[in-house]
Amino acid sequence: MTSVGNQNVSHWTYDVFLSFRGADTRKNFISHLYAALNGKGIYVFKDDEELEKGESISPRLLKAIEASRIAIIVFSKNYASSTWCLDELVHILDCKNKNAQRMVYPIFYDVEPTVVRNQTGNFQEAFAKHVEVFKKSIEKVQKWREALKEVANISGWELKEYRNESKFIWDIINAISSQIRVKPKILKKLVGIDSRLEELRFLMDKGPSADVRMIGICGMGGLGKTTLARVIYDLISHEFEGSSFLANVREKSEREGGVISFQRQLVSQLLKLTDNRIWNEDDGINILGSRLQHKKVLLVIDDVIDSKQLEYLAGKHGWYGSGSRIIITSRDEGLLKTNRVDEVYKPNGLNYNEALQLFNMKAFKTNQPLEERVQLSERFVNYASGIPLAIEVLGSFLNVRSVDQWRSILERLQTDPPNKIMSILQISFDRLQDSEKKIFLDVACFFKGKNRDYVTKILEGCGFFPVIGIEVLIERSLLTVDDDNTLGMHDLLQELGQLIITRQSPEEPGKRSRLWKEKEVRQVLIENTVSALLNGKLVDACYFIFPNYISDEFSTSLHYCFIYLLFAYNF
CATH class of the missing domain: 3.40.50.10140 (Toll/interleukin-1 receptor homology (TIR) domain)
Structure with a gap:
């Protein structure tokens, strides 16, 4: 106290x-x-x-x-x-x-x-x-x-x-x-955020204040779209009668009932109603479209990939009360324009000085590089092309490396394929210890958004030494932990982890070491194509298939026994 x-x-x-x-x-x-x-x-x-x-x-x-x-x-x-x-x-x-x-x-x-x-x-x-x-x-x-x-x-x-x-x-x-919503300490850590917030706020405030405005934030992965949307949400949500931030829409919508769960979140947060009246997407559209018309709300829909998501979650301007603001992040500018957003904001990457500042913060824990590494730092910054995620991961990775290792890594990057950001992320993954790689892949496939302590208990049962392993991944900027002790991972890092697993057997899911998509889990169980790699392995998608039998309340040992029996006895 x-x-x-x-x-x-x-x-x-x-x-x-x-x-x-x-x-x-x-x-x-x-x-x-x-x-x-x-x-x-x-x-x-x-x-x-x-x-x-x-x-x-x-x-x-x-x-x-x-x-x-x-x-x-x-x-x-x-x-x-x-x-x-x-x-x-x-x-x-x-x-x-x-x-x-x-x-x-x-x-x-x-x-x-x-x-x-x-x-x-x-x-x-x-x-x-x-x-x-x-x-x-x-x-x-x-x-x-x-x-x-x-x-x-x-x-x-x-x-x-x-x-x-x-x-x-x-x-x-x-x-x-x-x-209580403004978080100046957090803002100080976000290099280049002030000018981008100013540009976004200008677009949001265009025209009469009573207008309903939909703003798209568009750009490649790793550019900081979600971070920008999250910061603006935290800064201005108090100005609205209701607010909601729908995170990871692309990822969660792929699950059965994903869109419905988002609609229920909106009904709960924006209308303060119980969500048990929504059983299908049309129910959600009817309730949201009729009940929000007189409320000034702030809604952020993060990482949209198709029109149906916007149809079910954002709807039309007429859904909302005067002064409402809807922010949508996506990598697809055409999708945003097709759905008639009022403005599309395309934030630039960090300029050279901003990029160098961020790199130095991660690589040296200071704004000033060590003298013998100044030129190397400049070359790494130029290679990263102003992409915040690439700079952050690269700087964190180089922090514990020698000058000779810096030169070697730079040479490898310059001979890799043109997808610079994925090359940087792949190098960071390749240099992890085996147990750290396994933790990274498990979070990418199963545990993003889960409680850190809960994940640690499960991974301890696998012998992965998760206490130190998770800490290393955080230090390398490959994982994050928020104030609620929840594990986070950037979308591109998650894509990398899932791509690594898919490459193990592109055509036959049963030969991969991890399964997380409900459709593939069903296919493997029905066709009895479980490989030695997968046998006895935790498969998070079983939560979807057997929701009445598996829950967070189950002990870790019972959880593992159940999953093991599914595969070992060809359930």
Whole structure:
């Protein structure tokens, strides 16, 4: 737990701490505000104790205040009558004054700021009683007065300035979201992102603000389309009534029910409805097309490869409420234009200086290369042609290599086929240890998007030493792990891994070491063409075929036994 005196808080347990007078607002305004904050993914601490005992606030509440990035103080008519609330207020300000990163926002609900600031009206009556009760500790009362005056001078929201409470709450949510969604530390690590964000935002904001606009982001793999879409989503999603990011559409749509699962995600995230009413694609189209028309939403559809995906997921401009923005990433510009997006943004690769900066960060963990490698660095950067993924993987790979190895690798790259990025990725794969190669291939085929601990337990059963193996792959920029401990892998790296497996036997899936496509698994099981390579091997696609028998709740040993029996006994 973060202590009050910590001046360098880098992590908050809660996004928001709500301070309020329960008797006044708990069952109306606070319940609506809490639901709206929660609906935006904002983690809120709200004290649910109905009875205030008149005693000092509990250590639990003190710690919650200290661990919250933002404090929202809801002033109502009877707020000052609660010594509990006043003690909370003093502690909130103590924390704010000791840590500049902490923010405090007042909400004046059915009470004017001047009443709070000068303690008039109901506040005056409440303090008259406090003075009487706390005669022997009048300094406590004075602290309450000073705290009220300080907070009342902070810019916040006043209900009387709004025509309705829903608009009042929406503006609060919008402002709070903007404070917690921006991730400056992440942006600093993304070389060249600022200019591309500016260009994309210009296209998104063209024309009247009430227009519905569909924007395509198009370019080759490895150029950073998904990263750009993800960053813009994180930065502006708070400006919309609903938002959703559909990731890896190409990959997931190939699975049975993949499109339906995406439609259910949209219904849940954009409409806040249960998803059990969608049983086929037409159900999804009917619900989305009829229910989104009055909502301003932000939708990102990542990695689209065919028109059907856009038909089922993006629909038409008329699906959405005014001011909505739909962003679609694809490698196929013709697909985007055929589906009548308003603009197609084609981000350029990194320029020379940006590319060199990224390469140096990965190869030397600094912006300055070692002197004897300056010219070699420049040649590698020129070879990578400004493609961020290629530069990142190449730099990470070279970080632990000698100068002679740098020269050898450069010579090999220059004699490889013209697909530069795949040549770079292949070299990084080839130089892995055998166990690291196996982990890479398993993630590419089965475990992308899975929890790291879950994957580690499974791979330990294979003798792959996954703890160190996964760490090596992360260091080489071949894997990523997000804040939720989920394993990620760039689409091109996944394509490389799956291509390596397919090459083992292009025509006969049963002779490959891994199967992940449902159709091929069915074919192998029906035709009884399982090879020694595949026998007893984990095949993730069995989740599709036998969903009632295999689940994440199964123990690892039972999971393996089941898969082994399928193949060993020709199920």
